[in-house]
Amino acid sequence: MTQYTDPDGMEFTANTQESADTFSTLIDAYMGFRPETGEILKALLKSDPEMPMALCAKGYFAKLIGSASHSQRAVGISEELANHIDVVDANPRERLHAQALSQWCQGQLDTATDIWEQILLSWPMDGMAVRLSHFTHFYSGDGRRTRDSIARVLPQWPTDHRNYGFLLGMYGFGLEEAGEYVQAEHYARMAVDRNQKDSWSIHAAAHVMEMTGRHAEGIRWIAELQPHWSTVNNFRFHLYWHQCLFHIERGEFDAVLSIYDEQIVSDIESEFYLDICNASSLLWRLEMCGIDIGDRWRKLACVSNGHVNDTELVFVSLHYLMALVSGGHEEGTQRMMKTLRQWSTADSTQGKIIAQVGLNIAEGLLHFRRKEYVQAMDKIQAVRYSMDSIGGSKAQRDVFQMIMLDAAQSSGDVMKARALFTDRVSHKDTSSWSWQGYSQALLSLGQEALANEAARKAGIIRGVGKVGISNA
Ligand SMILES: [Fe+2]
The missing domain is CATH 1.25.40 (Serine Threonine Protein Phosphatase 5, Tetratricopeptide repeat)
Known part of the structure; x- marks a missing residue:
């Protein structure tokens, strides 16, 4: 050759x-x-x-x-x-x-x-x-690595290169995961201006809108560009997932269920790991909002059962487990737990993460579905500050933080629930779900005035879709 x-x-x-x-x-x-x-x-x-x-x-x-x-x-x-x-x-x-x-x-x-x-x-x-x-x-799970890896190569690419825009968007995404939202959006938008089919860059800007609570704008952003990004591979379903997150925060649950049925699970039999992640994460979030999701878990559990031996990414396997345990697939759940325990002894990058963080989350999910809320809360809380290492985006990982909070609320430990929701709204003050939970926690302690104020803030986010509650 x-x-x-x-x-x-x-x-x-x-x-x-x-x-x-x-x-x-x-x-x-x-x-x-x-x-x-x-x-x-x-x-x-x-x-x-x-x-x-x-x-x-x-x-x-x-x-x-x-x-x-x-x-x-x-x-x-x-x-x-x-x-x-x-x-x-x-x-x-x-x-x-x-x-x-x-x-x-x-x-x-x-x-x-x-x-x-x-x-x-x-x-x-x-x-x-x-x-x-x-x-x-x-x-x-380290946004700084994601950001800096692209920062190192970007100046070496000619700005008129046909793929330069993709790098701009990747850099935007890294910046977003590193918490630099203004710069992130700047780069992501530059990328999309070059190529409206660049779904990863559209997605990077959507992440910024998610993290800064611009829910209505996020829906518009995704919808207006939909004719362009809808031609990409199954990654398009992840953009629909982002659209659903915005709708959830606005309380538009019918829209979420329609998108779920028509898009998110439309190719769920595919082997692509992200499809189940999108679906599991959405169903669990909907349930935390009190929405009846019917028997949708059953199908996801069935597909997830085909992945109980996967040992690729901790983040992904936890989403399979979410579906198995929620869909009542006892055998699949047990086999998956066996895989996770074996995996935690492996001398591999993800094996170590399962041992350090993943098993705790997995056991927390099991406890939650058994209604053992104190144990669920304790298991997840023990790793809440080291959870980033499971990877995925901040928006994706947030579902596990939310489950911890939901467990606290359901456990009857009202002091703990109030404490956890208090810290939640201080750094996630653009989330109606968080303010609503905070309001409930306050109410259980008889703090009616504060509870009403928190509920009012939840209502503003749901009704207007634009916050102004703090400087987020
Ligand atoms: Fe994303």
Whole structure:
């Protein structure tokens, strides 16, 4: 095989120049979450089955699906690649990618991330390394890592590069997760101005609106751009999820249930991990708002039962568990708990997180559904300040904080409930659910005037959708 250079100056070991160019097209599609990404890779592997980066991408994409079966497939691909790399005399960047895939397959997500960062030192325009490290930094739960990883490479990309906008949006998202909302929105909007189909960047701005309580604006933002982002892969359902969060805060529960049925679960049988996360999180939130969700958990539990052996991401497995335990799937719940306990003994990046944080949350969920609210509250409260490490976004992880608060409220420990809701509204003062819960806690202690004031604030958020309660 020979070295060919793509339009960005990346060298590829391949059989033809066309293969290198096609790989570049693959990265464009991957960055844009375009549904044809898989087809582009399939065609590339057909025309150039020995191309190391094509094989590596196949392994990466299998890992990104996040299920045990795909993960097993990735192990086989990684082994094939390791055997193949000397035979075809792969270049140093490709060898690093092969190592990263191997580490990822062995559960060493931190090491894989370090390798992608190492690649970016010498090849800052390696789109695959940029996007994958963004993904794994995100699942480290540390917004600063997500932010800084993109900050390091952004100046190395020509501003007129066709994918430069995607980087702007990734940077925006990292800034948002690091709590720098003004800058985050600035970058996200710049990205969307360049490309209205850039769903990750639309999403980054939606996160800012969520964190700053701009619920009505968030609904408009997502709805107005919907004709553009609705053509992307299943990530589009996550944008619908964000739209639902805004509706929940406004008390528009019928809208949430419609979006849930028509969109969120419309492809729930897919193997894509995020679909169940969106659905589980929404159903639990709706129930915490007192909404009758019918038998919707049952279907989710059934799908989740196919993932009880997955050991990819703690964040994701907890969402499968939410569905299993809520849907009354006792056998699946027990098998999942067994998996989580075994996983917590593994010497892997996520295994350590299950041991440190994940098991507590999992046991808290079980206690909650058994109506053992004191135990549920205690289990989750013990890890509430270290919960970030399970990854996902701040908005996504918030459901576990909410469950802790709901458990406190239901436990009858009114002093604890008041204390927890008091700290909640002090840092999440744009949430009607939080003010409503605070109001209830105050009322149980006979603090009627304060309870009425808290209820009034909840009403303002629901009715007007714009806050002005404090400086958030
Ligand atoms: Fe999100």
